[in-house]
Amino acid sequence: MDSLVARSGYPVSDLVDASYVIYLLCPVLAGFAAYGMRGWVTFHRSLRARRSELAVLVNAWWPLLWGGPVLVVVTVLVASWTWPPDAASWTVLLLDALTAMLCIVAGLAVGRVFPTAVAAPLVSVGVFVWIAYLPSTSSPVLHHLTPTLTGCCALSVEPSDVALRAQLTLVGGALVGLAVMTAARRLLGSSRSLHALVMALVLVSATGAASVVLATSDEQLTLTTVQARTAELSCADEAGIRVCLWPESASRTGQVGAAVADLNEALVPRGFPAVDATSSDEGADNMYVDVTPLAGPGEVTAAVARGYVNHVLDCGPRERAKVDARVAFLAVTAAGVSPEELRGEYAPEDIDEAIRQAGAAGAAARTWFFDADCRGRS
Helix, strand or coil: CHHHCCCCCCHHHHHHHHHHHHHHHHHHHHHHHHHHHHHHHHHHHCCCCCCCHHHHHHHHHHHHHHHHHHHHHHHHHHHHCCCCCCHHHHHHHHHHHHHHHHHHHHHHHHHHHCCHHHHHHHHHHHHHHHHHHHHHCCCHHHHCCCCCCCCCCCCCEEECHHHHHHHHHHHHHHHHHHHHHHHCHHHHCCCHHHHHHHHHHHHHHHHHHHHHHHHCCCCCCCCCCEEECCCCCEEEEECCEEEEECHHHHHHHHHHHHHHHHHHHHHHHHCCCCCCEEECCCCCCCEECCCCCCCCHHHHHHHHHHHHHHHHHCCCHHHHHHHHHHHHHHHHHCCCCCHHHHECCECHHHHHHHHHHHCCCHHHHHHHHHHHCCCCCC
């Protein structure tokens, strides 16, 4: 069961991570639908049923049309081991379900147009390219037209509204269009070329509608389909420190407050600046601390130490070499962590430097600490 436990404790992030099962399930569902469609069409053409083609189609394929999305949703829920608590999480599940249904309907549509030997591999590869390849391109627009929600989601972000609207427009439009095309036997007849033309028009129209959604949005598109989180932080005063964390991490408020207080107690006498407030909102002016709901005491201490270094020195991601040595220094000085506990987490030279500075005089340690020269760089 350990592999089923949520990896971050942030529901929408865990659901998006688990949604990668569509990489495998959707091509399989699409290929299976295409494989069975041609024989089904040949069989039912001879029956001359008076019922509409849509009624016959749904009656024959409803186990796959509904079972496929249910399979995907259940797999995502089990893999993430979480239950959607908010609208964003439910929207992720809805997108997964509609994507699975679209893949099945696309398989049926392609199976009506091409011979089985061509249709099954063609639709499977096409679905895989859409879901898995487009997110690897350098086009922000293509990233926003795939259902994988690229880059989602760290604790401080959530799925982008414009990305969800564009993807639901694309998936919903293509789903309805292909379903109507597949069921329109009397209107389109048995001409494969006419079906192929209509299928192409449906896909182009759905893609165009989704592109219009993106083009008319005020949001600046990037390679990630996320936006700043809109949920309210949970704030409390702990050990004289104002601590604001995301709701799912509220149980770690006391640990964060105690870790910051210990940091102040150890560093202020050495001439280091004190911290009186910390937040999980990266846009806040006070010290940023990245604490997940599943973080243990050691992880909380490390997060507070790293947050202090980044806040005081204004170090960015590219300054990891300078940051790590100073985080190790804070762990040894303020948290009383032994060097042995740091092995494997930091480079040996960073640990050795941290030990030397921990035993140095306050002025010397302070000079070394602020000699990182990170300020203003990221």
